Amino acid sequence: MDSAAPSLLRAASPADLRRVVAGWHAAAETVAFVPTMGALHDGHLRLVEQARLEARHVVTSIFVNPTQFAAHEDLGTYPRTLERDATLLAEAGCDLLYAPTASTMYPAGFATRIAMDGPALGLETDHRPHFFAGVAIVVAKLLNQAQADVALFGEKDYQQLRVITRLVADLDIPTRIVGVPTERDGQGLALSSRNAYLSEGELDIARRLNGRLAAAAARVRAGDPIDAVEQETGAALLVDGFASVDYVAVRDAETLNPLKAAVDRPMRILAAAWLGRTRLIDNMAA
């Protein structure tokens, strides 16, 4: 067993990032890219692991993107653990950590916004109207900076994955988008950097979300009316102890169009609910 410490290249500017990636491409070596906001957990490391199967080299970015937070949200307190993250990435076999500053990403004079409809309509947008504009601009920038062959995103943020897939197709960004199944703890809770905000009692409640969604998905597949399943699942989450429920929704799995009844193509059930001041999201196939 080789005990040598794995090495991790670092870049803080698009020029440095591109120089390394161009070198790999010049040697006909493929590159996979995993954009993150840091505070890495096993879900992120699963993305890096999958990235190693997709390409010869793996680049991970860590950037807590201010444009996807509203003024009242947790930009200031979002967990930042850069050196710990770097160690985890090196151990996971990531080749390069790209960590630009906010002023590198959004210099004075920045003048461009991206607005999405289609899969960005409803769900998260009803509750975080700024969110996908912020995601779209940062992902467009990061993908164009990295020039990777493939980029991986978790299915945990399922609407985000659909929005990014649409964005990349619409802007003709030459990077293939791959969604990776959600990593869960032993009791099915979707891993999230925001789980760090939860007390033990809140974690017990949070762990009921995935079971409620699995039961709802089974009911939808069995032909129960979608409206009833959505409403009853939301009510059950309140009984479980969630403070409030932003949505429980069954959608076309690709377009995220609302469904009046079950369809003979992939469906997805998505939910967002609050525990104290923490907002959790989860989803699964239906």
Place this chain on the structure above:
Amino acid sequence: MDSAAPSLLRAASPADLRRVVAGWHAAAETVAFVPTMGALHDGHLRLVEQARLEARHVVTSIFVNPTQFAAHEDLGTYPRTLERDATLLAEAGCDLLYAPTASTMYPAGFATRIAMDGPALGLETDHRPHFFAGVAIVVAKLLNQAQADVALFGEKDYQQLRVITRLVADLDIPTRIVGVPTERDGQGLALSSRNAYLSEGELDIARRLNGRLAAAAARVRAGDPIDAVEQETGAALLVDGFASVDYVAVRDAETLNPLKAAVDRPMRILAAAWLGRTRLIDNMAA
């Protein structure tokens, strides 16, 4: 002198375009890109000529982009001369003509818009509020499709050139943007595909625009108040025979910010005016 007919490759899909460009890049040969709406005139051919100085290969696109026309504008009647254009491009030394269809560019489900401020504020936007959103989306797509090393745009559409330069920086599109000085006829009229709409009498009037701008630029450089120069130049154009004047404006040449007085860095004077149902624009350094 070699009399063999020059050959011109053709592509209609992003995949075909990228295959050719990737082949050139694999051979370490650089690529320059000239996006156009066709109806080519000597101004476009000057762009191709300059492109040949910038890179080993030249790609020209012809696409009359519907998203940059408002409903009442001339999308339906915009001149389309594809086979004549192809002959001109081959003679000018262009290597590849890329002519996608509207449904290739904007397939069903297209869901992305780009909104610009900064250099997009005012001037054209005051009169064509849809215009730069349409330009931004099509240019982002075309540049990402072509993956060229450099792309060339005419200074005739000066505000557009500044908007595209900003867009490409903001989205980190890996293509260098080069502006090319406006090509003019023997009497100084800026070449434009829309000049084809003008009668002989209108052409006589149109040819006075560049002289008025040159005189205005000289006055600004000499220290005359900018407000007065703008107003008096607009009034002179009406006397010359223009039906109406959308704007005559002196701006910072890079940011296009309005100026209260002359500054010690590059300035630009820009104008838009109508002759019958035809709208002409022009600009020059001040």
